[in-house]
Amino acid sequence: QVQLQESGPGLVKPSQTLSLTCTVSGGSISSGSYYWSWIRQPAGKGLEWIGRIYTSGSTNYNPSLKSRVTISVDTSKNQFSLKLSSVTAADTAVYYCARAIRGWFGEWGERWFDPWGQGTLVTVSS
Amino acid sequence: EIVLTQSPATLSLSPGERATLSCRASQSVSSYLAWYQQKPGQAPRLLIYDASNRATGIPARFSGSGSGTDFTLTISSLEPEDFAVYYCQQRSNWPTFGQGTKLEIK
Numbered sequence: 001q002v003q004l005q006e007s008g009p010g011l012v013k014p015s016q017t018l019s020l021t022c023t024v025s026g027g028s029i030s031s032g033s034y035y036w037s038w039i040r041q042p043a044g045k046g047l048e049w050i051g052r053i054y055t056s057g058s059t060n061y062n063p064s065l066k067s068r069v070t071i072s073v074d075t076s077k078n079q080f081s082l083k084l085s086s087v088t089a090a091d092t093a094v095y096y097c098a099r100a101i102r103g104w105f106g107e108w109g110e111r112w113f114d115p116w117g118q119g120t121l122v123t124v125s126s
Numbered sequence: 127e128i129v130l131t132q133s134p135a136t137l138s139l140s141p142g143e144r145a146t147l148s149c150r151a152s153q154s155v156s157s158y159l160a161w162y163q164q165k166p167g168q169a170p171r172l173l174i175y176d177a178s179n180r181a182t183g184i185p186a187r188f189s190g191s192g193s194g195t196d197f198t199l200t201i202s203s204l205e206p207e208d209f210a211v212y213y214c215q216q217r218s219n220w221p222t223f224g225q226g227t228k229l230e231i232k
Contacts (some may be wrong), residue, residue: 063220111217112175113171113221114172116170
């Protein structure tokens with residue numbers, strides 16, 4: 001059974017870069033059937049997809065965050081990572097990593113997300 | 127961007143009652159819609175994928191229907207553990223989620 005676990009600092013200063021890592025266990029991140037994604041949720045609010053990476057290293061990002069986001073993968077460690085630059089208080093949220101089933105819709109994309117990591121709270125404050 | 131609108135925002139029901147949650151897309155998403163359940167302090171859990179398919183381990187009281195722009199999640203007889211927030215999600219262009227429906231105990 002695949003499990004995902006987020007790790008990283010819980011406090012980041014404004015204007016700095018948020019960095020998180022997701023460790024995948026119980027399965028290989030190199031499987032061609034999945035995308036590996038980051039999703040966030042501000043307190044009391046809804047879910048926002050940040051972006052995804054494929055085992056090849058190919059990435060796609062939410063247009064609203066694209067200029068600040070970098071997602072990378074380390075297949076040797078079965079991990080993928082998120083970097084979000086120039087953070088502000090608006091980036092305070094619980095950050096989840098999740099596996100997405102890959103599907104063809106005229107282009108490749110996510111069908112659904114399962115499983116999810118437990119989430120990690122990142123607070124942006126000086 | 128495809129916008130998903132969920133209704134109602136809050137649904138107050140008693141255990142044993144039937145719950146009907148709605149998700150409407152701003153344009154057609156075919157049948158590529160998923161539903162998730164989220165309890166306080168927990169990650170979302172996949173309930174339904176491709177509009178009407180129950181995920182592994184999801185009880186039969188949960189069912190999904192719809193296609194195009196209008197979708198419904200039905201819980202046939204509410205159990206105490208079903209009171210939570212429910213989100214729908216589509217995948218066109220990039221994944222987006224509805225704003226959620228909070229199912230609370232009446």
